[in-house]
Amino acid sequence: MAAMKKPQWISELQRQAAGLGGQHLRIGVTGLSRAGKTTFITGLINQLENHQRGLLARRAPFDRLEAVRWQRDGVEQPFAYLDALAALSAEPARWPASTTDLSRVVIDLRFRQTGVLSRLQQYRTLRVEILDYPGEWLLDLPLLELDYGQWCEQMRSWLDSEPRRSIAGALRDELAVIDPLSPAEPQRLQQLAGAWTAFLQRSRSEAALSRNQPGRFLLPGAGVAPEMLQFVPLLAGNRHIRAGAGSWWAECEARFRYYRDFIVKGFYDEHFSRLDRQILLVDMLSPMDAGQTALTDLKAALESVLQSFRYGRNSLWRRFWQPRISRLAVCATKVDQVAPEQQRAVQQCLEDLLTDSLSEVRHGGVQVRGFPLAALRATRQEGDTLVAGLEGQSGLVRYQPGGVPAHLPLDLQVEGPELLKLRPPAGLHRNEPFPHYRMDDLIGWMVEGVAL
Known part of the structure; x- marks a missing residue:
């Protein structure tokens, strides 16, 4: 018996569904020097590759994530992911080399469809493209x-x-x-x-x-x-x-x-005209440790950067880019260097530093959210102390980190937290999710709103 011919309207619906099966999300990762961009991007790829073992598995839509493919072939100026992994898994572990040039990350994510749409197409794909470049270029x-x-x-x-x-x-x-x-x-x-x-x-x-x-x-x-x-x-x-x-x-x-x-x-013009999301990484702790002059300079630097990120009708960058960026994540990095109960305070101090600039960006229609972040947690808490390894030394040290104010004083006079130079934790492996702080929250917020 001849197979029944599929009604034309069903074929057309399936064809349209197939065309809608793929999404493309372009994310810019920027930050001033020492903000930890290379470690952040390495950690982001690691969390996606190990989505079934980490906290992402508990979060929609990653509970439907079936497969992750980090693209190496055909990517111009690819991000040196394997080199970064080699540094982190060395004995002793060391931090990856800092960003010295433009690089790209392309990751393909395949999500399982649910509900009525699953009858038309079983999977939906999302290509995440990340652009990384030296923080020094940001100040231009x-x-x-x-x-x-x-x-x-x-x-x-x-x-x-x-x-x-x-x-x-x-x-x-x-x-x-x-x-x-x-x-x-x-x-x-x-x-x-x-x-x-x-x-x-x-x-x-x-x-x-x-x-x-x-x-x-x-x-x-x-x-x-x-x-x-x-x-x-x-x-x-x-x-x-x-x-x-x-x-x-x-x-x-x-x-x-x-x-x-x-x-x-x-x-x-060439690389930022099609961004959908922006992540701004800031090492807030080092300037706080260095004192008022460093904080004042950081404030001026970030304000000039955020001024360029404004998207109002009179923005110079709107004339250049005609941007469509809808979300900006502002992240205080390396917060694992302070006690867990003070990590939010580090982020609050960063947002205090940028109160007026962030208000302007929000007024331009961009969603802004702050994340206290540790892409790779180098410390562990034991009682009221932290335990970690120091760069260039073997073994571990136990120490009590300095305090961070709940809010940044208007005169930017703070007592620094007296930071130590920590090394990555031992035993990191590509096929295990890195210890982190709030990477799952940031990744989830970045893809939120994409039809998956």
Whole structure:
């Protein structure tokens, strides 16, 4: 007997259902230096790969997650997941190398359908694409709204204040005495650019300062030739200068414009025009430990970043991106370094630091949520103490972490928690979920609202 022909309306419905079977979620992961982006992304992949063994198994829609595939083939500039795993599982364990260039993660998730839709299509897929790049590049966003003269004025203001004034030392004096209208000296300019790079490195390492521009002086990334980074702020100049060809001002201004318009703007136009979600990772504890100056600099840095994330009709970035980002997760990272009852306080201090900026982002229609986070928990609690291993040492130490205020004082004067340099815990394996704090909450919120 011939098989009965399927009614046309059923065939059409199945065809449409098949077309709806796949979703694509693009997530940007950003954060300033030392925020733990590489460890975070490694932990995120690990939690998804081990979804049946971890806390995700208790959360919808991951209770219907059937299969996870981390893509390696065909992904341009893939994230070095296996290298990160090798570092974490070494003996002794060590933290993965920091992000030095753009990288991508592509993960395919297959969910089991339920209800009436399961008769039309058994599975529904979600492709999660994550974009990772150095935190230093994040601080270049504000340059898109400055001309070279304005940047020079800003750098003069920064260098007039401590600790930058002392760190710059003789370099500040040398940049201040150069006549912007005099003929440029290429060899001297190259030397000054190198000295400016060294100044930025010291500002970051010695004073825990966050605003270090231009960011690619610290981490250029692939495709950026050294000559593209040979300009410095001329402290005797201002936005009103008009200089002839071949002058110090003309040479530095031309290179600044190229850096701003082709390197900075080109990168964000190409890679951030289709993001659906944004995750902002912030190491709040280190600046609190470093003191008021570091916190003040972090506040200014993050405010400039969040200003670029605003999505109102008058936003510069709306004109550039026409963005569709609907959710922004703001995460205080490494909260396992303090007592469990104080982890929420770390996140609260971060949100206190950014009260006005987060209000502006929310006013633009973006859902914002804070997550105190430890992508990989390096400590365990025993009584009122924490137990962990220290970098470069064997064995474990038991210690009582310093306190964190319930709210950040308006003057940003806090007693630091006196952090230790911890190493990852021993015994980590790819096929076991890493110990963490609230990674399942963050992952769940990121995919919430996607039709699965």
